Amino acid sequence: MAHTHFTSIPLIDVSGLYADDPAQRQRVADELGRAAREVGFLQITGHGISRELRDGLIEQARSFFARPLDEKMRFYIGQSSNHSGYVPEGEEQFVGGSKDLKEAYDVNYDYTEAAQVYPLLGPTQWPDSADFKREVSAYYRAALALGDTLFRGFALALGLAEDTFAGITRHPTSQLRMIHYPLDPDPVADRPGIGAHTDYECFTILLPTAEGLQVLNGDGQWIDVPLVEDAFVINIGDMLEVLSNGHFVATSHRVRKVSEERFAFPLFCACDYPTRIAPIAGLPARGERVYAPVSCGDHLFAQTAQTFRYLRERLEDGSLKLPDGAAGLSSFGQGRREVTA
Ligand SMILES: O=C(O)CCC(=O)C(=O)O
Numbered sequence: 597m598a599h600t601h602f603t604s605i606p607l608i609d610v611s612g613l614y615a616d617d618p619a620q621r622q623r624v625a626d627e628l629g630r631a632a633r634e635v636g637f638l639q640i641t642g643h644g645i646s647r648e649l650r651d652g653l654i655e656q657a658r659s660f661f662a663r664p665l666d667e668k669m670r671f672y673i674g675q676s677s678n679h680s681g682y683v684p685e686g687e688e689q690f691v692g693g694s695k696d697l698k699e700a701y702d703v704n705y706d707y708t709e710a711a712q713v714y715p716l717l718g719p720t721q722w723p724d725s726a727d728f729k730r731e732v733s734a735y736y737r738a739a740l741a742l743g744d745t746l747f748r749g750f751a752l753a754l755g756l757a758e759d760t761f762a763g764i765t766r767h768p769t770s771q772l773r774m775i776h777y778p779l780d781p782d783p784v785a786d787r788p789g790i791g792a793h794t795d796y797e798c799f800t801i802l803l804p805t806a807e808g809l810q811v812l813n814g815d816g817q818w819i820d821v822p823l824v825e826d827a828f829v830i831n832i833g834d835m836l837e838v839l840s841n842g843h844f845v846a847t848s849h850r851v852r853k854v855s856e857e858r859f860a861f862p863l864f865c866a867c868d869y870p871t872r873i874a875p876i877a878g879l880p881a882r883g884e885r886v887y888a889p890v891s892c893g894d895h896l897f898a899q900t901a902q903t904f905r906y907l908r909e910r911l912e913d914g915s916l917k918l919p920d921g922a923a924g925l926s927s928f929g930q931g932r933r934e935v936t937a
């Protein structure tokens with residue numbers, strides 16, 4: 597899908613999505629739709645998530661990542677049963693073996709009632725801090741609720757019923773990542789924060805603490821995303837590009853080498869694990885592209901299994917098998933995790 601030649605990221609006040617008046621909701625949805633079609637990235641204000649919730653999350657990240665490595669490794673993601681916990685530098689490697697300078701803590705949707713056990717759902721492996729669990733969970737809940745509101749807005753933007761996504765986002769595999777990009781002490785080393793990629797899921801709600809995020813436009817130029825007071829960055833991911841039959845675009849982005857210590861908190865809004873991701877019936881194709889259907893959870897897990905060292909080792913020794921029909925890396929959407937650095 598070709599992108600337009602944008603040179604800035606649209607900023608939208610979404611408070612109208614909470615209005616009782618359907619016309620007001622539709623007006624905001626139309627703005628969301630324009631940004632999703634033309635840029636695939638936007639920034640939002642009027643989202644209702646308080647500064648207190650955001651500061652609580654940032655504070656917990658700051659204190660967790662400041663701990664010595666051996667303490668952080670006590671909560672290593674590789675010892676969890678559902679892919680949650682601490683992700684040390686170098687654990688996650690994308691196509692081409694990118695050398696991102698970052699560490700992370702992955703938090704799961706704490707859903708334990710599924711009749712079937714799914715690899716990306718279940719109780720989070722929390723660190724040994726009640727404050728961390730409380731503050732991070734509070735933010736996570738609020739951001740998931742914002743995600744539901746945005747799903748309704750995107751449905752209206754596509755000319756669909758407002759509750760189109762409700763039935764497939766009841767217990768979604770929507771992970772919250774807490775990412776720490778340390779300042780590289782070597783001023784000449786050129787290690788990006790995160791290499792160029794698109795996100796796998798429907799859309800991402802991102803809270804950054806500093807500039808550094810860049811978005812690729814149709815002319816192949818990297819456009820800086822400014823840090824806007826009180827705003828979240830929202831970007832379309834592969835799955836919403838597919839569901840929308842190419843109307844919305846999953847846009848490549850990256851984080852350049854940071855010039856100050858940086859934290860970023862993406863919540864990847866996905867669908868329920870077994871959801872079949874295919875163009876929604878009745879939406880005419882926008883481009884030439886024909887999208888092959890995939891299972892939401894199996895696709896996410898297959899991508900994860902091929903990029904995390906601990907899971908790759910299990911694939912190699914045969915103790916883990918990829919779900920049937922799993923796609924290879926960068927074979928979906930806009931070429932997820934394609935490293936061009
Ligand atoms: O750190 C950021 O601003 C973006 C992170 C990101 O793109 C990702 O985790 O997928």
Ligand SMILES: [Fe+2]
Pocket residue numbers: 793794795849
């Ligand atoms: Fe991303």
